[in-house]
Amino acid sequence: MMGDRTKIQEALFYEFRLEDHVPAGHLLRSIDRFVDLDGLREHLRPFYSGTGRPSIDPELIIRMLIVGYVMGIRSERRLCEEVHLNLAYRWFCGLGLNGPVPDHSTFSKNRHGRFRESDLLRQMFEMTVRQCIAKGLVGGEGFAVDASTIKADANRQRSVPSPDKLPIEAAHRAVREYFSVLDDAAFGSATPVQPKYISPVDPAARWNAASGGLAYYAYCTNYLIDLKSAVIMDVETTTAIRQAEVTAQRRMIERTQETFGIWPERLAADTAYGSAENLAWLVHERGIEPHIPVFDKSARQDGTFExxxxxxxxxxxxxxxxxxxxxxxxxxxINSDQPNxxxxxxxxxxxxxxxxxxxxxxxxxxxxxxxxxxxxxIHEGARDMARDIALTDAYIISRRERKKVEMLFAHLKRILKIDRLRLRGPNGARDEFHLAAAAQNLRKMAKLIPPGAPALST
Structure with a gap:
C-alpha cells in the first residue's frame, strides 16, 4: 500500500554535528590535511591597521578561494552561494552551521589590496610545494618545463592599433600595470616586434593565434614540474610569446634553487626551449643536462649540402x-683587433x-x-651536447615523461575550468595562476597520500 505524504515536523531541539555529515572520502577532507595557514596572520599583520573594526578573518577568505579553485567554481558570487549551501564547504572554511559568508566584494578588495601587496598567494603556493617535498613527492632529479596560453578577459573585436590610442587620462588598473611591465623581459621587452592589436581593457594581453583558429588575447602560464609525481615546483606568468617562455624557464629554475635548494640534473622541454643561448645557459651556468630538441634551421630544401x-x-x-x-x-x-x-x-x-x-x-x-x-x-658546444643526449635511452624516457606537464595543462583547463581568465592585467593573471597551481598540488597530495598513510621516502 502507498505510504502517506511526508510532512516536515519541526522539532524543538536538534542535535547536529557538521563533522559527521562530511564523508570521509570527500576531496576537501583529504585536502584539509595539507593546508597549513598557521603563519598567515603574522604575514599579513603589517598590512592591517591597528585601529578600527575587526576585519573578516583572512584565513576564511583564503579557504574559500581554495574551495573555488579546487572545485572549479569560477564565479565569486556563485562561490559565496555554494559555501552558504554546501555542508562540506562550510566545514572546510570553519564556518559551522550559522557562520555568515562574506560578501563577494570582499575578495576583490583583499586581492587588489593587502593580498597582492604582501605576495600572499605566492606564499600559499610555495606552502603546497613544501608540503609535497616533506611528503616525499619530489624527486629533485628531473624537471620538465612548458607553457600554455590562457584566454584573457578581453574582446577580440574591440582593439586599438597602438599604445598611443589607450585612454591614459582615465587609465584603469590593467592599463597602469601594462605600462609598468613594458621593460619586463617576460612582457614588454620580450620582443622588439610590436603587437598587431592591443586591447584597451587589458593591453598586456598578447594577440595570439597559436591554436590555429581565430586569434584572441591571451597570457601564458609557465609550469616547472618535478617528473617523479608531476608536482608543480614553480609557476610564472608571461605574455604569449616564445621568447618570454624562455625567460620564465630561467626565472623558475633560479627561484626553485634559491627557495627550496633543489638543483635538477636534467630538464625536459620542447623545441621552443632549444635555442643556442638557452642551451648554453643550462649547460654552462646551471650544470643541467638539456633533454631538449635543438632549435636548428640549417636544413636545406634545394638538395645542396647542409x-x-x-x-x-x-x-x-x-x-x-x-x-x-x-x-x-x-x-x-688582420692587424686590427677582432671582437671576441x-x-x-x-x-x-x-x-x-x-x-x-x-x-x-x-x-x-x-x-x-x-x-x-x-x-x-658560439654556443655550438652546448648544442652538440644536446644532440648527443638525444641519442640516449634517457632522452626517450624524458620525452615520454614530459607529457606530464601537458596533462597538468589539460587538467587546468578542463577540470579546474581555467580556460579563460576572470581577472585582468599581469597581476590578475598571476593571482589566478598561483591559486590554480596551488589547487593542483593540493589535489595531487590528496590523491597520492591516503588518510593516515606515512610520508613517502625522500
Missing part, C-alpha cells in the same frame, strides 16, 4: 667540406674561391655562390 655534411675540426677551428677543402674564419692575418664574439653570436667560416672553382662538388655545394659559407654558433 651544415651537418661539413666536419668541424676542434683543434684547428675550421670546417672540412665533403670534397676535403677547408673553411676558415680568416684566410689571412660577433653581434649575432654566429661565427662565419668560408672556403677559398679558388678551391671552389675547380671542385667537382660545387653544383651540390654552392651552385649560386662563388664559395661556400657555414655559420656556427
Amino acid at each position: 651544415r651537418r655534411d661539413f666536419t668541424y675540426d676542434h683543434v684547428h677551428d675550421l670546417y672540412v667540406c665533403p670534397g676535403g677543402q677547408q673553411l676558415k674564419q680568416q684566410w689571412r692575418k 664574439a660577433p653581434p649575432d653570436n654566429l661565427l662565419r667560416y668560408r672556403s677559398s674561391k679558388l678551391a671552389c672553382d675547380v671542385c667537382t662538388l660545387k653544383p651540390k655545394c654552392c651552385p649560386n655562390q662563388p664559395n661556400r659559407k657555414v655559420l656556427r654558433s
